[in-house]
Amino acid sequence: MAKTEISASEARPREAAVPFNPMIIVAPLVGWLVPGAGHLVQRRWIRGLLLMVSVVLMFSLGLAMNGKVYQPNAGDLLDILGFVGDLGTGGLYLLSRFQEWGSAAIAAAAANYGTIFIVAAGLLNIMCVVDAYHIAQGRKQ
Amino acid sequence: MTPALQLSHFSAAFLFALFASVVFGVTQRENGRDMFRYGGYCFVVFLGGMYGAGWFMWLLHH
Numbered sequence: 001m002a003k004t005e006i007s008a009s010e011a012r013p014r015e016a017a018v019p020f021n022p023m024i025i026v027a028p029l030v031g032w033l034v035p036g037a038g039h040l041v042q043r044r045w046i047r048g049l050l051l052m053v054s055v056v057l058m059f060s061l062g063l064a065m066n067g068k069v070y071q072p073n074a075g076d077l078l079d080i081l082g083f084v085g086d087l088g089t090g091g092l093y094l095l096s097r098f099q100e101w102g103s104a105a106i107a108a109a110a111a112n113y114g115t116i117f118i119v120a121a122g123l124l125n126i127m128c129v130v131d132a133y134h135i136a137q138g139r140k141q
Numbered sequence: 142m143t144p145a146l147q148l149s150h151f152s153a154a155f156l157f158a159l160f161a162s163v164v165f166g167v168t169q170r171e172n173g174r175d176m177f178r179y180g181g182y183c184f185v186v187f188l189g190g191m192y193g194a195g196w197f198m199w200l201l202h203h
Contacts, residue, residue, distance in 0.1 A: 047167050054160040061156060066145035110145060113153040120157065124164040131168040141171055 023136040031132040032090040035059075035125045038132025051128045059092050059121040062102075067114025069093070069102030082115070088122030088129075151191075158187030 023042060031038020036052025039045075063069075070082035086093050096102050106112055134140040148156070166180020 050163055050167055054163045058156075058160045061146065061148075064146035065148065065153075108145065108147070109150075110147050110153070113148060113150075114145075117153075117157065120161065124161060127164055127168045 021136060024133065027132040027136040028129045031129045032088075032125065034091050035089065035121075035128060038129060039135070042132065042135050044135065055089065055121050055125045055128065056092065058117050058124065059089055059096075062114040062117030062121060063096065065114030065117065066104055066106070066108070066111040067102055067116070067118045068104075068106055068111070069096045069118060071097070082119055085119035085122040088124075088126040089118070090125065093122065154191050155188070158184050158191070162187065 027038040027042055029038075030041055034052070035055035036048040036050070039048030039051060068082075070079055070086045072083055073079050102114075102118065104111075106115065131140065162180045162184035165183045166176040166178075170176040170179045
């Protein structure tokens, strides 16, 4: 009697070839550079606009309050974390560094609020980027 | 040099709660109705937490 052995490769159902979706890379990248744009390029107009307005306004208010924009550094741990948070705003961060915004010394409580607004805007934009990635993946509508 | 925007602690916390709640609502829920409800919930929790912490500190002080 012939012994029927099933090899591991035959037992495993053949995975369907999933076509590569460039949006998986484009949406997060665009969303990082321009807050909300990761949703806009995927035709989530209202969501994209809400996110864009929220993050850009938060960042702008932070700058208007003379908040500090952190620079790359290897010093204080809090400064490093602040830089990582700021970097989340992507294009806004690059623009502010290019224009030398947010480089004044913090001299009032409102400026401290501004610094927190800028860092929080970056962290919120990271959430937007992850959400845009999930939409591109099809894990979220 | 343009003068810096001066917000009170309450105004700053209010705006922070508003923007953060919008992003939380949009990114953490699937459909519009749930987004609105979750964003509103986050906003209330932010402001409630702020008032709660404020009264707690007032009680500690007195």
